[in-house]
Amino acid sequence: MESERGVTPETGGKDTDTSAASPRLGMGARADLGHYSMSATSSADGRVMIGQDIEIFPGKPRPDLASFDTTAYEAEDRRQTGGQLALLCRNSRVPRVTAIGSYKNIRNPHLLRLVEAGIVDWKPEGRQRLCLVFDMPTGKKLLPSRDAKPLHITEDRIVEALIIPVLSVLTDLRHVSLVHGGITLENMFLTGAEKAESVVVGECLSTSASYRLHPIYETAERGMANAAGKGPGTIKDDLYALGMCVAMIARRQNLMEGRTVQQMIMEKIESGSYVLASGGERLPGGISDFLRGVLNDDE
Incomplete structure (x- = not known):
C-alpha cells in the first residue's frame, strides 16, 4: 500500500x-x-x-x-x-x-x-x-459543475434553506473541534419540495481541510498560498466560503465563470471580497449585511 x-x-x-x-x-x-x-x-x-x-x-x-x-x-x-x-x-x-x-x-x-x-x-x-x-444524497448539487449556473433558491428562502442549515453544521463541527474546509456549492445538495427546501452539506473527510478549495471560496491571501502550506483554517474560513455560496445563489451567477484565478484574486485585493461577491449591488433580505459580516478580507 x-x-x-x-x-x-x-x-x-x-x-x-x-x-x-x-x-x-x-x-x-x-x-x-x-x-x-x-x-x-x-x-x-x-x-x-x-x-x-x-x-x-x-x-x-x-x-x-x-x-x-x-x-x-x-x-x-x-x-x-x-x-x-x-x-x-x-x-x-x-x-x-x-x-x-x-x-x-x-x-x-x-x-x-x-x-x-x-x-x-x-x-x-x-x-x-x-x-x-x-x-446516498437525495438532492441535486447546488452547482453541478464549475462551468454551470447555480440552482435557484428564491430570495425569501435563502436564509432558511441555505444559511441556517449550514450554520448549524458548522456549529456542530466546532463542538468537536473540526473545520469543514469544503463549503462549496459543488459540495452541497438541495433537498425537499419548493418552499420547504433545504441544503445538505457534503463530506469533508476525503482530503485535508481546504486542500482542494477553488480560490473563489477563500480570501485572497489563502487563495494565493500553496495548498500544503495554508493550514486547516478556522471557522472564519468556512463562514467566508458560505458567504461566497450565498452570493452566487442570491445573484443566480457563477462567479468562477469568465474569470481566471488570477483575476479573482486581483479583484479581491483591489476591490474587496464583498464587492466581488455582491457585484456592487444591494442584495435583498438582509443578505448584504450577512455578506459584509462574513466576507472579511483581514486574516
Whole structure:
C-alpha cells in the first residue's frame, strides 16, 4: 500500500504534522478504531465488502457525486433501506482519517451522514484505498459543475434553506473541534419540495481541510498560498466560503465563470471580497449585511 505521508490527524481543531512518522492509512486509522473498519474484502467475482454488511459496486460508478478528487460508486448497506455512496480517496490528497470518529458522531440532518469507513483492496487498480461510505444524497448539487449556473433558491428562502442549515453544521463541527474546509456549492445538495427546501452539506473527510478549495471560496491571501502550506483554517474560513455560496445563489451567477484565478484574486485585493461577491449591488433580505459580516478580507 502507498505510504500516506503528511496525514494530518486533527486534535483540538489543529492539524499535527506526522510526515516524519510516514504513517500508512491503516496505521493512521488507529486513533479511530471504534469508527474505522479494517475488515474489508474483495472476492473473486469482483464484490467488494466493508465488514459483513456493506457492498460496494465497482460496476456502478457515480462520477456526478464524486467530491474533491475521489471516485464514487454506488453501495448498499444490508442493515438499512436506501442506497449508499462509496467514495474512494486518493492517498496523495491526505484524507482526514483521524477526524472520522468525530464526524461520524455528529447527528445533523443537514450534514451528509457517514455510514462506515475502511480500507478496501481495490482490484481495478491493484491497490488498497481508503473508502468512505455515506448515505446516498437525495438532492441535486447546488452547482453541478464549475462551468454551470447555480440552482435557484428564491430570495425569501435563502436564509432558511441555505444559511441556517449550514450554520448549524458548522456549529456542530466546532463542538468537536473540526473545520469543514469544503463549503462549496459543488459540495452541497438541495433537498425537499419548493418552499420547504433545504441544503445538505457534503463530506469533508476525503482530503485535508481546504486542500482542494477553488480560490473563489477563500480570501485572497489563502487563495494565493500553496495548498500544503495554508493550514486547516478556522471557522472564519468556512463562514467566508458560505458567504461566497450565498452570493452566487442570491445573484443566480457563477462567479468562477469568465474569470481566471488570477483575476479573482486581483479583484479581491483591489476591490474587496464583498464587492466581488455582491457585484456592487444591494442584495435583498438582509443578505448584504450577512455578506459584509462574513466576507472579511483581514486574516
